Amino acid sequence: MTEPSTRDEKLELGVELLAHLEREELDLAAAVDRIETITTSPGLTRDILDAAEKRGVIDRDGARLRIRRGGTYVEYESQVVAREGDFECRRCGASISTGHFVELDAGELGPFGSSCVRKVTGRETESE
Template identity: 55%
Template sequence: MSDDPIEIGVQLLERLEHAELSLAETIDRLETITTHPATTRAILETAQARGIIERDGATVKPVGGRFLQFQSEVITKDGDFTCRRCGSQLSTGYFMRLEAGEHGPFGSTCIRKVTGRE
């Protein structure tokens, strides 16, 4: 695992369950990894160059089709966490296991929002 934010971001985009997202919704997901505009841009450009997403103006379409398996690739840990998306305090955190590294923690609602299950 590399914990490289660009690789984690690309792998997150590859695993989204959305048919399409607005650019703002896509950036909302990527802000769980980085708020640095250059890194966000690098994630989007890398994902597009690899054919993981297609961009049409302000619309992003994931084309990977490799959804996260909640039993094996999304794990829970008990502890004292802060959700990376909403900032809520958590006693149970949900973490995504991506090849580039573990990404989380998220609360139960935010993990579904980030992955596209909700």
């Protein structure tokens, strides 16, 4: 799989990422943190959130999001692939030798370090 390059591909990947979060609720800042692994464009971030809401993936209540995913978590055994190499984590910018890539229907997201991939998918929070 390859990294999405068009605006539409990034939008689809962002919506799918939100649909696969392992949290029932999170604040807007946490959602934006995850979306920023795909894009740092404020306009596209807003479009991803709007599309996710229109498609019933999320409900927004002020600065809180409720995920309406229907049990579609990322399957770590099949959807997270580790590759060796010289990478920079898309979330924190750290240099890593093992990159973790999340393979979703809309595209591949990564590389991430081992703790950042857990944060991006919602399996782990900042305080854990």
